Amino acid sequence: MLKAVKVRIYPTAEQADWLNRQFGSVRFVYNAGLRIMSHRYKRHGQSLNARHDIKKLLPVAKKSRKYGWLTESDSIALQQACLHLDQAFQRFFDPKQKAGYPRFKSKRGRQSSYHCVGVNSGDNWIRVPKIKAIKARIHRPMDGKLKSITLSRTVTGKHYAALLFETEQAAPAPLKAVDAAGVVGLDMGLSHLAIDSNGHKIANPRFLKQAQRNLKRKQQALSRKQKGSANRAKARLLVARAHERVVNARKDFQHKLSRQIVDDNQAVIVETLKVKNMMKNARLARHIGDASWHALIEKLAYKAEEKGKHLVKLDQWFPGSKTCHVCQHKSDTMLLNIRSWACPACHTRHDRDINAALNIKHQGIVQLKTAGLSVSAH
Template sequence: MLYVYRFRLYPTKEQVEFLNRQIGHCRFVYNKLLEITKENYEREGKSWNYYEYKKLLPKLKEKFPFLKEANSQSLQEAIKWLDRAFKNFFKGLAKFPKFKSKKRINSVSIPQHFRIEGNKIKIPKLKTPIKFKKHREIEGRVKSISITKLPSGKFYLNILVDREIKPLPQTDKVVAIDLGITHFCTLSTGEKIENPKYLLKTEKRLKKLQRKLSRKVKGSNKYRKLQKRIAKLNEKIVNQRNDFLHKLSKRIIGDNQAVIVEGLKVKGLLQNSKLSKHIANASWRRFISYLEYKAKFYGRKLVKINPFYPSSKLCSVCGYKNENLKLSDRKWKCPNCGTQHNRDYNASLNLLKEGLKLIKGSLTIRAVGLERPELTPVESAVALVEAGSSSSQ
């Protein structure tokens, strides 16, 4: 499968200037072709066509001679990025492509004619190699590289490789995860993972810097310095959050043969004005995507339950559906069997039951906390669930 290694680049002053020009040229081509596409559509009703607009690149080089300084393959990759953006738009996966801003994350892709030598990378049009921090060995066949510049001014090297899937030793465990806000998630084992809330913890500091920025003259040295400080703080929040999500997803995938989650409609949830900030801060969608690719990479199974499945409202003991359950009700008592429920833990048990129905016959699993004596709440019961033989894997 395709895998990306990410390393921090440490370019010299001259190399920074070169990279800024290369990234700027790619951004210019992307924005120019997007501008031409919009004009053609408004004037003639002509839609995007990759092969047709690709032919405009030589004409752009004649009209704008500075583009000849750029690696021609990198400019072609910029057109592919625009093509990908339009395809996602036509499929309904994204909004209409926007113009790339110099102030945001920008990249240059280099598909060929690069060379990795130890902790240095040699790229076309640049005489001296750029140093990078090689904190781990690169495994697999290298396909292409890209260099990304963050708003903080830092550069990162992304190496795309084709790696063999290395399945982890098989286990008979399966777990279900209920995502939340009070706790980041609750596992069907009864374990609750605290929500680190990195954004909320640094929000005061961030607001203070943004107020200072609003009082500075736009474009002045102090304004640019404050912009960089804000960018670095936002970058730190993102890095902390990603580190937490990577470590947690790796642990859960490593411990279980199958992981069951609810297929959340995060876009709809973000429309709740009271909870949108907390939901965005939790990064549920990113966590599920990490579980998804790690499950594929390590030979595990990820099961997504229908988002309309009422996991919180169902009693995990008798199956009674509590239609009157509110979002604020964190604990409730089943009127049918009298079981006291913790909302999140009960939801994780219901997700586990529903998930086991979907994977029945493909795994031999051991579900923790699944079965409980009739009408009796159990904190940590262990049930053996026969769902097929190990030979069918």
């Protein structure tokens, strides 16, 4: 089983300098590759492959006088930049992903560099080739074999290392039988981050909302500053810091929430098609970006896998919010703004979202059974 852990690292000034050059080289390879590929295509109608054609240019460039400085960097990281570029093109050509054309990496953005040969780590240090050990804050002892280290620097100048370990311990076998009471359906919505089939409404926490308001204020201040001015640079850093706080607060909250949901249940059912459809609606998409269900679903997925539990993603449309979960009666229409309704057939009064979450749960149970699981009724 692979286990990832991200730690803060504290390079000395000299090391930070080296890291800056390392990130610069990685960025250079990525951008130069992108430039060459775009040019070849536009001028000569020729499609190059970053994984092969661009990677082959690395040793040539290193021997040249102009790009000889590339030898100062860990070469694996430079090769990896070619792979990342290749992946960006694959996303662009994949009709399902709807990714835009790859863009140049900016020296102002987040920087990163991947290392997998000659890496090591200890109690409070990490090591990558061509540089002395860097001080790190590692919270818990890691077991297993270190496979790779991805170094990064945030826009605000903090350094991190993401360590990937391979452990002997295998992931537990997925549960073959679950109890219906241990299955939870999550309806991802706009009024709440999610509503579960047990009737719990999960809102984004107050600290996250505050951080978001703060970010918005700082962004407005930035837009008023004159382009190219020192004040604009300062305002940009404030926005980056506020943004970092929002991202960290959200990540932290989602980790705790997903941990709790997976601990409390044997199977979790989510509706991925609905998330995708709402994303298509630009006005809704901004709210969804805030709620970031996608990231929550990813965390649920790997936490469930680690515990041998199930995450079912419903990607087929079904009339979840229009169907009465008690008698399965389908209403013809259901306006988005109706929060509660009474079933015309069995007269049960429904909270729109809880009813939807219950239907998601039932739908998920059907899928679990189709996959060969036994689901005992309560």
